[in-house]
Amino acid sequence: MKRIRLLWLAGILITSGGCDSTTAPDGEGRLLGRLEGEIWRGSALMDFSDDTLTIHSARSADQGLEHVLHLRVVETAPGAFAVVTQAPPGRRSEYQEILGGDGIVYSAVVTAGTIRFTELDRRRGRASGTLSLTLTGTRGTWRFADGHFEARSWRDPYER
Numbered sequence: 001m002k003r004i005r006l007l008w009l010a011g012i013l014i015t016s017g018g019c020d021s022t023t024a025p026d027g028e029g030r031l032l033g034r035l036e037g038e039i040w041r042g043s044a045l046m047d048f049s050d051d052t053l054t055i056h057s058a059r060s061a062d063q064g065l066e067h068v069l070h071l072r073v074v075e076t077a078p079g080a081f082a083v084v085t086q087a088p089p090g091r092r093s094e095y096q097e098i099l100g101g102d103g104i105v106y107s108a109v110v111t112a113g114t115i116r117f118t119e120l121d122r123r124r125g126r127a128s129g130t131l132s133l134t135l136t137g138t139r140g141t142w143r144f145a146d147g148h149f150e151a152r153s154w155r156d157p158y159e160r
Helices: 002-016
Strands: 029-035 038-043 045-049 052-060 065-077 080-083 094-099 103-121 126-137 140-153
Touching (some): 052 140, 065 103, 080 103, 094 126
Antiparallel strands (some): 029 140, 038 052, 052 065, 065 080, 094 103, 103 126, 126 140
């Protein structure tokens, strides 16, 4: 039993990189947290369109399965932001599991969410902060907790 516990802890340290840094070495950005208790270590790319900030995070899993979060955030008042929960498909915040790069095998809608920015710089294409989400789908209600992100724009800031 001790051996299994030690192997499990070693696996967590190896997959987590042994540190809390949210800065990806390639400058892409990173989103860290827990989805239903499972560690989420994914990319974090963002884009602004009018009053909406989109944050996209993906992490790969075994057997070609990719886990993806699409978050849409709007400014409701100066300095106050809300995660979009009520919108048509393609414009709402949601979680997806994608097989083989294009086949969606599971989808859950974000029904509630809290986001707090520690940095939001449209000009430089950077955002960082914390988040928590509630997702609802056919597998029930899930929680994304302890979320910390540093997102980078997928567009070149000089092309705007």
